Amino acid sequence: xxxxxxxxxxxxxxxxxxxxxxxxxxxxxxxxxxxxxxxxxxxxxxxxxxxxxxxxxxxxxxxxxxxxxxxxxxxxxxxxxxxxxxxxxxxxxxxxxxxxxxxxxxxxxxxxxxxxxxxxxxxxxxxxxxxxxxxxxxxxxxxxxxxxxxxxxxxxxxxxxxxxxxxxxxxxxxxxxxxxxxxxxxxxxxxxxxxxxxxxxxxxxxxxxxxxxxxxxxxxxxxxxxxxxxxxxxxxxxxxxxxxxxxxxxxxxxxxxxxxxxxxxxxxxxxxxxxxxxxxxxxxxxxxxxxxxxxxxxxxxxxxxxxxxxxxxxxxxxxxxxxxxxxxxxxxxxx
Amino acid sequence: xxxxxxxxxxxxxxxxxxxxxxxxxxxxxxxxxxxxxxxxxxxxxxxxxxxxxxxxxxxxxxxxxxxxxxxxxxxxxxxxxxxxxxxxxxxxxxxxxxxxxxxxxxxxxxxxxxxxxxxxxxxxxxxxxxxxxxxxxxxxxxxxxxxxxxxxxxxxxxxxxxxxxxxxxxxxxxxxxxxxxxxxxxxxxxxxxxxxxxxxxxxxxxxxxxxxxxxxxxxxxxxxxxxxxxxxxxxxxxxxxxxxxxxxxxxxxxxxxxxxxxxxxxxxxxxxxxxxxxxxxxxxxxxxxxxxxxxxxxxxxxxxxxxxxxxxxxxxxxxxxxxxxxxxxxxxxxx
DNA sequence: CTGTTAGCGCCTTCAT
DNA sequence: ATGAAGGCGCTAACAG
Numbered sequence: 092x093x094x095x096x097x098x099x100x101x102x103x104x105x106x107x108x109x110x111x112x113x114x115x116x117x118x119x120x121x122x123x124x125x126x127x128x129x130x131x132x133x134x135x136x137x138x139x140x141x142x143x144x145x146x147x148x149x150x151x152x153x154x155x156x157x158x159x160x161x162x163x164x165x166x167x168x169x170x171x172x173x174x175x176x177x178x179x180x181x182x183x184x185x186x187x188x189x190x191x192x193x194x195x196x197x198x199x200x201x202x203x204x205x206x207x208x209x210x211x212x213x214x215x216x217x218x219x220x221x222x223x224x225x226x227x228x229x230x231x232x233x234x235x236x237x238x239x240x241x242x243x244x245x246x247x248x249x250x251x252x253x254x255x256x257x258x259x260x261x262x263x264x265x266x267x268x269x270x271x272x273x274x275x276x277x278x279x280x281x282x283x284x285x286x287x288x289x290x291x292x293x294x295x296x297x298x299x300x301x302x303x304x305x306x307x308x309x310x311x312x313x314x315x316x317x318x319x320x321x322x323x324x325x326x327x328x329x330x331x332x333x334x335x336x337x338x339x340x341x342x343x344x345x346x347x348x349x350x351x352x353x354x355x356x357x358x359x360x361x362x363x364x365x366x367x368x369x370x371x372x373x374x375x376x377x378x379x380x381x382x383x384x385x386x387x388x389x390x391x392x393x394x395x396x397x398x399x400x401x402x403x404x405x406x407x408x409x410x411x412x413x414x415x416x417x418x419x420x421x422x423x424x425x426x
Numbered sequence: 427x428x429x430x431x432x433x434x435x436x437x438x439x440x441x442x443x444x445x446x447x448x449x450x451x452x453x454x455x456x457x458x459x460x461x462x463x464x465x466x467x468x469x470x471x472x473x474x475x476x477x478x479x480x481x482x483x484x485x486x487x488x489x490x491x492x493x494x495x496x497x498x499x500x501x502x503x504x505x506x507x508x509x510x511x512x513x514x515x516x517x518x519x520x521x522x523x524x525x526x527x528x529x530x531x532x533x534x535x536x537x538x539x540x541x542x543x544x545x546x547x548x549x550x551x552x553x554x555x556x557x558x559x560x561x562x563x564x565x566x567x568x569x570x571x572x573x574x575x576x577x578x579x580x581x582x583x584x585x586x587x588x589x590x591x592x593x594x595x596x597x598x599x600x601x602x603x604x605x606x607x608x609x610x611x612x613x614x615x616x617x618x619x620x621x622x623x624x625x626x627x628x629x630x631x632x633x634x635x636x637x638x639x640x641x642x643x644x645x646x647x648x649x650x651x652x653x654x655x656x657x658x659x660x661x662x663x664x665x666x667x668x669x670x671x672x673x674x675x676x677x678x679x680x681x682x683x684x685x686x687x688x689x690x691x692x693x694x695x696x697x698x699x700x701x702x703x704x705x706x707x708x709x710x711x712x713x714x715x716x717x718x719x720x721x722x723x724x725x726x727x728x729x730x731x732x733x734x735x736x737x738x739x740x741x742x743x744x745x746x747x748x749x750x751x752x753x754x755x756x757x758x759x760x761x
Numbered sequence: 762c763t764g765t766t767a768g769c770g771c772c773t774t775c776a777t
Numbered sequence: 778a779t780g781a782a783g784g785c786g787c788t789a790a791c792a793g
Contacts, residue, residue: 102770113780118772130778146548150489151770154785159485161549169514170710175504182531191545193528196517210526213481214496319714349714356716375505379654379684381691381716437786448764453788465762486786489769 101145110139121147123189153215162402163211164194164220165204171317172374173344173389177222177245180395188399190217197223199283204230212239218402224248225285242401244394247287247408254397257410258288261387262295264415265341265369268385270303273424274339274367278311280325280351281343289314292343292371311337315347322350330358330366338366338424345370345377348384352420367421383418390414436480445474456482458524488550497737498546499529499555500539506652507709508679508724512557512580515730523734525552532558534618539565547574553737559583560620577736579729582622582743589732592745593623596722597630599750600676600704603720605638608759609674609702613646615660615686616678624649627678627706646672650682657685665693665701673701673759680705680712683719687755702756718753725749 103121107114112132120128120136127133153159164181166174178194185192193214197207204223208230211219218240224231224247231251234241247253269277279296282289293312300307313329315321322342329351330336342348348370352362360366362382370377373388390411397409438456442449447467455463455471462468488494499516501509513529520527528549532542539558543565546554553575559566559582566586569576582588604612614631617624628647635642648664650656657677664686665671677683683705687697695701697717705712708723725746732744 103772104770114770115772115781116779118770119779122772128778132778146544148489148770149549150485150494151785152772154483154485154489154787155770155772157785169504169510170507172505172507175510179504179531191530191549195526196514209481214484214526319711323714349711353714353716376654376684376711379658379688381688438788439786449786450765450788451763453786454762457788463762467762483786486769487788489771490786490788492769 100148101143102148103145106136106140106143106145109143110136112136121145158217159215160189161191161193161214161216162218162220162399163214163216164192164222165207165211166194166196166222167199168196169194172346172376173245173317173372174222176372176374176391177394180391181220181244181398184392184395184399190399192220199223201225201228201230204228208234218242220244220398220402222246224251224253224287226287226290227285240402242398244398245288249287249408252401252406253408254394254401255287255408255410256389256394257412258291259295259298260410261371261389261413262292262297262341262343263299264295264413265292265371265387266296266299267303268369268415268417268421269339269341269367270299270305272339272367272421274337275305275424276337277305277307277339277341278313278329278337279307279341279343280313280315280322280329280347282315282317282347284314286317289343296341310335317344317346319346319350319353322347323354324350326351326354327357330354330360336366339368339421340366341369343371345372345374345384345386347371348377348386348420349380352380352382352384363419363422364425367424369421373416378416378418380420382420385418385421386416388414388416435483436478437483438480441471441475441478441480444478445471447471456480493552494550495525496549496551497525497527497553497555497734498549498551499527499557500542500546501529501531501557502534503531504529507681507711508580508652508707509557511707511709511726512729515726516555516579516733519727519730519734525734527555536560536563536565539563543569553577555579555733555737557581559586559588559622561622561625562620575737577733579733580623584622584743587736587741588743589729589736590622590743590745591724591729592747593626594630594633595745596706596724596748597627597632597676597678598634599630599748600627600706600722601631601634602638603704603750603752603756604674604676604702605634605640607674607702607756609672610638610640610759611672612640612642612674612676613648613664613672614642614676614678615648615650615657615664615682617650617652617682619649621652624678631676645670652679652681654681654685654688657682658689659685661686661689662692665689665695671701674703674756675701676704678706680707680709680719680721682706683712683721683755684715687715687717687719698754698757699760702759704756708751713751713753715755717755720753720756721751723749723751 370386373386705721708721
């Protein structure tokens with residue numbers, strides 16, 4: 092019956108009138124940044140605000156405060172499972188800390204990346220989380236100059252505060268696993284050379300190979316995209332010639348691994364028997380494939396937590412240790 | 427050298443001062459909602475604004491205008507590929523129309539759904555796009571009462587404006603495909619019974635079966651979640667008994683299909699030879715599996731466009747026609 | 762078309 | 778601890 096009243100947006104003024112105090116008192120009582128007062132006035136104001144269904148107008152509040160409780164996240168695409176996992180982890184963490192995470196996607200295009208960054212900045216975000224860093228990228232540098240709080244995740248430019256997985260260690264675990272299984276003819280399919288993750292995972296693999304006395308000729312290293320398609324192509328070129336075929340492949344990303352597996356199937360090879368494959372990130376799908384995929388699990392939640400920590404104060408580069416998850420796609424080398 | 431100047435945020439006042447006109451003139455010239463004036467003053471103001479690097483303060487603007495150019499999107503989770511595809515389509519469409527899409531995730535929990543809705547509303551979004559509708563859900567009804575502009579996508583409650591795929595038709599296409607291939611022992615694994623998509627896809631399948639004179643006993647219908655895991659379980663229970671085993675399975679979602687395929691592999695069956703499997707949505711992964719998956723392609727972009735149209739004026743329920751994409755996972759019944 | 766005037770809802774000195 | 782007053786940056790009436 093009192094529909095009109097329902098539709099009216101409740102402001103501080105309404106709460107003040109209803110509780111018989113001034114607007115500023117209400118504002119202070121309802122300020123969530125300071126420890127809540129236990130005075131009777133405060134109690135009453137809170138109760139009235141609740142009854143009336145008061146909700147702070149973020150625009151007015153943000154305009155006045157400067158800060159907005161919003162952090163902007165930039166990812167290449169959300170349809171990349173790794174990025175979706177990363178964003179969800181950031182969103183969860185932000186929410187737990189009382190912030191809201193908004194995301195923008197920009198593909199792999201640096202120009203689009205800048206545009207998206209400005210869009211996010213236009214929305215007065217308190218800080219920026221970038222999962223898009225290229226080693227040759229100038230965006231982080233320009234953010235540093237402009238004094239924009241930001242942190243890089245998953246990939247770094249080597250300078251800005253970054254929350255990463257320990258890709259070198261992960262690469263080492265994956266390669267070491269294959270070496271331990273007796274493989275000596277091993278290929279590595281890694282991601283785009285402009286990402287620190289691709290380089291570091293390869294570097295870690297090289298270390299394991301050196302330890303195990305395994306050669307890694309250049310022809311056995313393919314740097315490509317991070318999509319399934321790329322893995323498919325790489326797998327085909329590695330597996331087509333039966334004579335030079337490796338017995339194991341480390342794909343520096345689960346998508347790449349899935350592509351490699353598809354190529355192996357197409358070549359009539361059974362993964363886990365004829366050829367071993369290790370992926371990276373351990374996306375949920377990895378364990379649910381027809382042949383469950385051995386992978387290196389990235390600690391997304393830990394990375395998200397570090398990232399938000401680094402947004403607060405200036406900090407260095409952190410690296411969360413990953414874990415090898417062995418499954419059926421890797422097996423001991425048939426002698 | 428003029429770092430200080432760089433750090434200062436440029437406001438309308440600055441632009442006004444620099445161009446020798448009043449603030450309101452600048453405001454009007456820079457108003458992107460009206461056709462841009464070609465007068466010399468306007469030209470000059472635009473140039474100055476550009477040089478100074480003016481960017482509208484969305485908070486101040488939003489506070490004054492009421493509208494914010496932001497639409498809120500609610501999905502269960504972004505790690506569900508279907509939802510990631512849907513959101514990306516909405517984001518693209520929104521951007522093309524000059525809006526910005528923000529997303530919140532809420533799992534499958536109605537309470538969380540309400541919380542997330544309020545969070546989005548608190549951010550003064552101009553409208554809400556919900557991909558979370560349950561048939562028994564009261565949220566759309568409450569949004570209708572409160573007069574909040576909203577549209578449902580992919581799933582409907584049957585009342586609020588909705589932009590859907592034509593799930594009945596899609597279910598028909600999938601089942602008809604199997605019938606045409608000669609299968610008569612067919613099972614259907616569909617999604618949660620509280621989603622319109624699960625019910626409609628099953629209804630479409632039933633129509634195809636009826637047309638083809640194929641029986642669908644209750645034991646051959648499994649309603650479950652929309653995750654890979656659910657598909658795996660359903661597949662196992664359908665395929666474990668060789669005597670009663672169906673020769674084909676329609677999974678009303680690619681995740682379910684992937685789970686079914688994994689179960690088939692585990693049971694020593696080769697998909698496409700021993701058992702045919704059809705999925706739904708045609709996520710990019712579907713075509714890249716070891717055995718490429720036959721699927722029904724959902725027109726996400728078309729759905730996104732309809733959704734934003736419906737947000738404008740009140741409208742009915744639209745259904746975008748899907749397309750069957752036949753691949754190697756389905757084959758003619760070996761006689 | 763231009764400028765002047767009043768706020769949008771909130772926060773924050775500054776007094777009390 | 779409270780209230781009064783001013784203003785964040787922008788836009789919408791209102792006059793000229």
